[in-house]
Amino acid sequence: MARMSWREACQLDSSLVSLERFFTVPPDYAKTLTGGLTNRCWKIVLSNGDAFVWRPTTAITQAFSISRFQEYQILSTIQHSGLSPKPIFINEKGLLVEWLDGHSLSETLTFEQLIEALVEVHNLPTTRLPVAPFGFTARVDHYWMQLKPELKTEQYQAIYRDWRNAPSLADVGSTLCHFDLAGYNMVDGQQGVKVIDWEYATIGDPRLDLTLSIDVAGINEMEAIQRYCQLRNIEGIDDWFEGIRAWRPRANMMAMLWYLLAYQLWGDDTYIQQAEHLKQQFCT
Structure with missing residues (x-):
């Protein structure tokens, strides 16, 4: 994972800019997440240590018929199951979910x-x-x-x-x-x-x-x-x-x-x- 400042991350992926109104204080840093094939996601970390995953909507997700809004609806419905990450925020640029610690x-x-x-x-x-x-x-x-x-x-x-x-x-x-x-x-x-x-x-x-x-x-x-x-x-x-x-x-x-x-x-x-x-x- 490549770690960079929030400003650098926003320059690299413009969809992150859509989160600036959600965060009252700009995040401390962001990391690109490896491993995903369809998704090129980000780990976003605040100064207090809280962490999130940003799952952007891109031409790639559209090509594979993936809807972040549908993903958000599913996660919202099952969020109390204890089986999935909680959805935090959704807009036309992507989906923000909680970061799950573990291996x-x-x-x-x-x-x-x-x-x-x-x-x-x-x-x-x-x-x-x-x-x-x-x-x-x-x-x-x-x-x-x-x-x-x-x-x-x-x-x-x-x-x-x-x-x-x-x-x-x-x-x-x-x-x-x-x-x-x-x-x-x-x-x-x-x-x-x-x-x-x-x-x-x-x-x-x-x-x-x-x-x-x-x-x-x-x-x-x-x-x-x-x-x-x-x-x-x-x-x-x-x-x-x-x-x-x-x-x-x-x-x-x-x-x-x-x-x-x-x-x-x-x-x-x-x-x-x-x-x-x-x-x-x-x-x-």
Whole structure:
């Protein structure tokens, strides 16, 4: 993280200027936060030691169909759950949330911590959440339509075309889904494990959320589903096995398009390599 004065930070990122009326006294300093792919966030520290995270609205967030206002609504609704950072302030330039002290679980996340976190998220009440349900086809179409013609090769197009529709599955109900729940978005502090970076969160099929987390963590699918269903007292486990296996190719296609779009936006070869790796999984 690069530390700099508040004035220097405002010169580097003009969205920070929109916070000057919120802070009665200018912050002591700001740091750029590393680790986020979609978001280029800031840690803001006041002279009294209070700290916040600034999550700006940018062309990048818009490209990935991320709404800071929706993120704010979700965090506001679940702020008393003890699972997420509290939202502090929202404007058209971005979202300010509390800074959570603790250490990232990106390298030390256990199987049990991941499954328990997924269960906690999926058990949160959704009746008061003013957000639209996740539309899988609309999301992947949004990614695809933004890609330049040179990235829309025949192989990529065939994979996108074959898997762009959501699967027809037994209904297991909709829940709040994080859609990026992994160790890098979990913090272990004095008050236990908390989940950060809710920018992709919305209401959706929990089996898709589970699929994404299982694949990122590289854990055993059968053990994860069994433990998850046990913790949620779910008896119809077959619907979960079938659902996750139906969602997996679609989740991989969505991730493939995400990496293609990320490559187009940032030009980092790492992203195109990830997209190619996912493409090869379909080809083989």
